[in-house]
Amino acid sequence: MAINITVLICLALAALWAVMTRSLLRAAIGLALTSAILTILMFRLDSPVAGVFELSVCSGLISVIFISTISLTHPMTKTQIVQHMKDRLSRFWYLPVVVVIAGIALSLAHVKINIKIPAPEEVKDARYALWYLRHADLIGQIMMLLAGVFGVVLLFKETKKK
Protein backbone atom coordinates (compact mmCIF):
# COMPACT_ATOMS: atom_id res chain seq x y z
CA MET A 1 0.00 0.00 0.00
CA ALA A 2 2.92 2.37 0.73
CA ILE A 3 4.10 2.02 -2.89
CA ASN A 4 0.58 2.81 -4.14
CA ILE A 5 0.44 5.93 -1.98
CA THR A 6 3.85 7.06 -3.30
CA VAL A 7 2.69 6.51 -6.89
CA LEU A 8 -0.54 8.39 -6.15
CA ILE A 9 1.43 11.35 -4.77
CA CYS A 10 3.59 11.32 -7.94
CA LEU A 11 0.38 11.24 -10.02
CA ALA A 12 -1.06 14.29 -8.23
CA LEU A 13 2.26 16.16 -8.55
CA ALA A 14 2.51 15.37 -12.28
CA ALA A 15 -1.06 16.59 -12.83
CA LEU A 16 -0.31 19.77 -10.84
CA TRP A 17 2.81 20.36 -12.93
CA ALA A 18 0.85 19.83 -16.15
CA VAL A 19 -1.69 22.44 -15.10
CA MET A 20 0.65 25.00 -13.54
CA THR A 21 3.66 25.05 -15.86
CA ARG A 22 3.89 28.12 -18.07
CA SER A 23 4.91 26.35 -21.29
CA LEU A 24 2.19 24.50 -23.18
CA LEU A 25 4.74 21.98 -24.43
CA ARG A 26 5.74 21.17 -20.85
CA ALA A 27 2.06 20.91 -19.96
CA ALA A 28 1.61 18.30 -22.71
CA ILE A 29 4.66 16.41 -21.42
CA GLY A 30 3.24 16.63 -17.89
CA LEU A 31 0.01 15.09 -19.14
CA ALA A 32 1.95 12.24 -20.76
CA LEU A 33 3.80 11.75 -17.46
CA THR A 34 0.47 11.63 -15.61
CA SER A 35 -0.73 8.91 -18.00
CA ALA A 36 2.51 6.94 -17.56
CA ILE A 37 2.18 7.07 -13.76
CA LEU A 38 -1.48 6.01 -14.05
CA THR A 39 -0.26 3.03 -16.08
CA ILE A 40 1.95 1.96 -13.16
CA LEU A 41 -1.14 2.02 -10.92
CA MET A 42 -3.10 0.00 -13.47
CA PHE A 43 -0.43 -2.69 -13.51
CA ARG A 44 -0.37 -2.74 -9.72
CA LEU A 45 -4.18 -3.03 -9.49
CA ASP A 46 -4.49 -6.08 -11.77
CA SER A 47 -5.47 -4.23 -14.95
CA PRO A 48 -2.57 -4.86 -17.36
CA VAL A 49 -4.59 -4.76 -20.61
CA ALA A 50 -6.03 -1.33 -19.81
CA GLY A 51 -2.55 -0.28 -18.68
CA VAL A 52 -1.05 -1.12 -22.07
CA PHE A 53 -3.81 0.88 -23.81
CA GLU A 54 -3.27 3.81 -21.46
CA LEU A 55 0.47 3.82 -22.04
CA SER A 56 0.35 3.51 -25.82
CA VAL A 57 -2.69 5.69 -26.56
CA CYS A 58 -2.92 8.29 -23.79
CA SER A 59 0.78 8.62 -23.10
CA GLY A 60 1.82 8.31 -26.75
CA LEU A 61 -0.86 9.19 -29.29
CA ILE A 62 -2.61 11.94 -27.32
CA SER A 63 0.74 13.59 -26.50
CA VAL A 64 1.56 13.57 -30.22
CA ILE A 65 -1.80 15.21 -30.97
CA PHE A 66 -1.18 17.86 -28.31
CA ILE A 67 2.35 18.61 -29.49
CA SER A 68 1.19 18.81 -33.13
CA THR A 69 -1.57 21.23 -32.10
CA ILE A 70 0.88 23.38 -30.14
CA SER A 71 3.34 23.44 -33.07
CA LEU A 72 0.55 24.40 -35.51
CA THR A 73 -0.42 27.41 -33.41
CA HIS A 74 1.85 30.46 -33.17
CA PRO A 75 3.73 31.21 -29.95
CA MET A 76 3.07 34.48 -28.12
CA THR A 77 5.30 37.55 -28.38
CA LYS A 78 7.53 38.56 -25.45
CA THR A 79 5.25 41.34 -24.24
CA GLN A 80 2.28 38.98 -24.43
CA ILE A 81 4.22 36.38 -22.39
CA VAL A 82 5.01 38.92 -19.64
CA GLN A 83 1.36 40.01 -19.43
CA HIS A 84 0.22 36.40 -19.59
CA MET A 85 2.52 35.38 -16.71
CA LYS A 86 1.14 38.15 -14.48
CA ASP A 87 -2.40 36.98 -15.23
CA ARG A 88 -1.53 33.31 -14.70
CA LEU A 89 0.16 33.85 -11.36
CA SER A 90 -2.85 35.68 -10.00
CA ARG A 91 -5.20 32.96 -11.22
CA PHE A 92 -3.26 29.76 -10.50
CA TRP A 93 -1.57 30.32 -7.12
CA TYR A 94 -4.74 29.20 -5.36
CA LEU A 95 -4.57 25.73 -6.92
CA PRO A 96 -1.89 24.06 -4.71
CA VAL A 97 -3.53 25.63 -1.64
CA VAL A 98 -6.98 24.32 -2.66
CA VAL A 99 -5.57 20.83 -3.39
CA VAL A 100 -3.69 20.63 -0.07
CA ILE A 101 -6.70 21.87 1.94
CA ALA A 102 -9.02 19.41 0.15
CA GLY A 103 -6.55 16.57 0.78
CA ILE A 104 -6.24 17.36 4.48
CA ALA A 105 -10.02 17.80 4.89
CA LEU A 106 -10.76 14.52 3.12
CA SER A 107 -8.13 12.57 5.04
CA LEU A 108 -9.54 13.86 8.34
CA ALA A 109 -13.14 13.15 7.35
CA HIS A 110 -14.55 9.82 8.47
CA VAL A 111 -16.66 8.92 5.50
CA LYS A 112 -18.87 5.86 5.62
CA ILE A 113 -19.42 4.34 2.22
CA ASN A 114 -22.10 1.72 2.08
CA ILE A 115 -21.68 -0.02 -1.23
CA LYS A 116 -22.62 -3.66 -1.60
CA ILE A 117 -19.77 -5.55 -3.19
CA PRO A 118 -21.15 -7.95 -5.82
CA ALA A 119 -20.00 -11.53 -6.12
CA PRO A 120 -16.62 -11.88 -7.85
CA GLU A 121 -16.95 -12.23 -11.60
CA GLU A 122 -16.53 -15.57 -13.30
CA VAL A 123 -14.69 -14.16 -16.32
CA LYS A 124 -11.15 -13.18 -15.38
CA ASP A 125 -9.89 -12.33 -18.85
CA ALA A 126 -10.40 -8.77 -20.08
CA ARG A 127 -10.13 -9.88 -23.72
CA TYR A 128 -12.98 -12.39 -23.24
CA ALA A 129 -15.08 -9.74 -21.47
CA LEU A 130 -14.50 -7.27 -24.30
CA TRP A 131 -15.09 -9.64 -27.23
CA TYR A 132 -17.90 -11.84 -25.92
CA LEU A 133 -19.68 -9.99 -23.11
CA ARG A 134 -19.49 -6.39 -24.28
CA HIS A 135 -19.36 -6.72 -28.05
CA ALA A 136 -21.93 -3.92 -28.41
CA ASP A 137 -19.23 -1.60 -27.01
CA LEU A 138 -17.01 -2.53 -29.94
CA ILE A 139 -19.67 -1.35 -32.40
CA GLY A 140 -19.91 1.88 -30.42
CA GLN A 141 -16.12 2.26 -30.54
CA ILE A 142 -16.07 1.74 -34.31
CA MET A 143 -18.85 4.31 -34.74
CA MET A 144 -17.00 6.81 -32.55
CA LEU A 145 -13.78 6.30 -34.51
CA LEU A 146 -15.66 6.85 -37.78
CA ALA A 147 -17.26 9.98 -36.31
CA GLY A 148 -13.77 11.18 -35.37
CA VAL A 149 -12.40 10.50 -38.84
CA PHE A 150 -15.29 12.28 -40.58
CA GLY A 151 -15.02 15.14 -38.09
CA VAL A 152 -11.34 15.65 -38.85
CA VAL A 153 -12.00 15.42 -42.60
CA LEU A 154 -14.73 18.04 -42.24
CA LEU A 155 -12.56 20.35 -40.13
CA PHE A 156 -9.57 20.26 -42.48
CA LYS A 157 -11.52 20.19 -45.75
CA GLU A 158 -9.99 22.52 -48.30
CA THR A 159 -12.44 24.98 -49.74
CA LYS A 160 -12.61 25.06 -53.53
CA LYS A 161 -10.85 27.98 -55.12
CA LYS A 162 -13.11 30.07 -57.31
Add this chain to the structure above:
Amino acid sequence: MTHEALAVFWPFCLFIIMLFIIGLYCLIVTFNLIRALIGVEILLKAVTLLFIVVGYVTKHTAMMQSLIITMIVLEVVVVTIAAGVIIGMHKYNNSLDVRNLRRLRG
Protein backbone atom coordinates in the same frame (compact mmCIF):
# COMPACT_ATOMS: atom_id res chain seq x y z
CA MET B 1 -18.46 -2.20 1.96
CA THR B 2 -16.19 -4.32 4.10
CA HIS B 3 -13.49 -2.78 6.27
CA GLU B 4 -10.65 -4.19 4.13
CA ALA B 5 -12.24 -2.97 0.90
CA LEU B 6 -12.76 0.49 2.40
CA ALA B 7 -9.14 0.56 3.60
CA VAL B 8 -8.03 -0.02 -0.01
CA PHE B 9 -10.64 2.25 -1.58
CA TRP B 10 -10.45 5.36 0.61
CA PRO B 11 -6.82 6.52 -0.04
CA PHE B 12 -7.41 6.13 -3.76
CA CYS B 13 -10.71 7.98 -3.49
CA LEU B 14 -8.91 10.87 -1.78
CA PHE B 15 -6.42 11.21 -4.62
CA ILE B 16 -9.17 10.80 -7.23
CA ILE B 17 -11.00 13.77 -5.71
CA MET B 18 -7.74 15.78 -5.64
CA LEU B 19 -7.11 14.96 -9.31
CA PHE B 20 -10.67 15.97 -10.11
CA ILE B 21 -10.16 19.30 -8.31
CA ILE B 22 -6.95 19.94 -10.31
CA GLY B 23 -8.73 19.30 -13.62
CA LEU B 24 -11.81 21.30 -12.68
CA TYR B 25 -9.74 24.24 -11.42
CA CYS B 26 -7.77 24.25 -14.67
CA LEU B 27 -11.01 24.30 -16.68
CA ILE B 28 -12.53 27.10 -14.63
CA VAL B 29 -9.48 29.35 -14.40
CA THR B 30 -7.70 29.06 -17.74
CA PHE B 31 -8.48 31.08 -20.86
CA ASN B 32 -6.23 29.04 -23.14
CA LEU B 33 -8.04 26.47 -25.27
CA ILE B 34 -5.20 23.90 -25.24
CA ARG B 35 -4.86 24.17 -21.47
CA ALA B 36 -8.63 23.71 -21.11
CA LEU B 37 -8.30 20.49 -23.11
CA ILE B 38 -5.50 19.39 -20.75
CA GLY B 39 -7.93 20.06 -17.86
CA VAL B 40 -10.53 17.80 -19.49
CA GLU B 41 -7.86 15.11 -19.91
CA ILE B 42 -6.97 15.28 -16.21
CA LEU B 43 -10.66 14.93 -15.31
CA LEU B 44 -10.80 11.83 -17.51
CA LYS B 45 -7.69 10.45 -15.78
CA ALA B 46 -9.49 10.79 -12.44
CA VAL B 47 -12.49 8.86 -13.81
CA THR B 48 -10.19 6.17 -15.25
CA LEU B 49 -8.48 5.77 -11.87
CA LEU B 50 -11.91 5.48 -10.20
CA PHE B 51 -12.88 2.66 -12.60
CA ILE B 52 -9.61 0.85 -11.93
CA VAL B 53 -9.97 1.04 -8.14
CA VAL B 54 -13.64 0.02 -8.20
CA GLY B 55 -12.74 -2.95 -10.43
CA TYR B 56 -9.95 -3.95 -8.04
CA VAL B 57 -12.10 -3.62 -4.90
CA THR B 58 -15.12 -5.46 -6.34
CA LYS B 59 -12.93 -8.06 -8.11
CA HIS B 60 -14.46 -7.14 -11.48
CA THR B 61 -11.23 -6.12 -13.18
CA ALA B 62 -12.03 -7.75 -16.54
CA MET B 63 -15.29 -5.86 -16.98
CA MET B 64 -13.74 -2.60 -15.81
CA GLN B 65 -10.80 -3.01 -18.18
CA SER B 66 -13.19 -3.41 -21.12
CA LEU B 67 -14.98 -0.22 -20.02
CA ILE B 68 -11.67 1.63 -19.70
CA ILE B 69 -10.63 0.57 -23.21
CA THR B 70 -13.92 2.00 -24.54
CA MET B 71 -13.28 5.18 -22.57
CA ILE B 72 -9.77 5.53 -23.99
CA VAL B 73 -11.16 5.28 -27.54
CA LEU B 74 -13.69 8.02 -26.74
CA GLU B 75 -10.90 10.10 -25.19
CA VAL B 76 -8.81 9.91 -28.37
CA VAL B 77 -11.75 10.91 -30.58
CA VAL B 78 -12.67 13.83 -28.30
CA VAL B 79 -9.06 15.09 -28.16
CA THR B 80 -8.63 14.78 -31.94
CA ILE B 81 -11.82 16.67 -32.75
CA ALA B 82 -11.09 19.31 -30.09
CA ALA B 83 -7.56 19.77 -31.45
CA GLY B 84 -9.01 20.25 -34.95
CA VAL B 85 -11.48 22.83 -33.63
CA ILE B 86 -8.66 24.64 -31.76
CA ILE B 87 -6.49 24.80 -34.91
CA GLY B 88 -9.47 26.07 -36.91
CA MET B 89 -10.21 28.75 -34.32
CA HIS B 90 -6.56 29.76 -34.24
CA LYS B 91 -6.58 30.15 -38.03
CA TYR B 92 -9.65 32.35 -37.83
CA ASN B 93 -8.82 34.46 -34.74
CA ASN B 94 -5.01 34.12 -34.59
CA SER B 95 -5.36 33.52 -30.85
CA LEU B 96 -5.98 30.69 -28.41
CA ASP B 97 -7.63 32.92 -25.83
CA VAL B 98 -11.29 32.12 -25.26
CA ARG B 99 -11.96 35.81 -24.52
CA ASN B 100 -11.19 36.58 -28.14
CA LEU B 101 -13.89 34.25 -29.38
CA ARG B 102 -16.51 36.96 -29.44
CA ARG B 103 -17.09 36.95 -33.15
CA LEU B 104 -19.05 33.69 -33.10
CA ARG B 105 -22.55 34.11 -34.44
CA GLY B 106 -24.87 31.23 -33.73
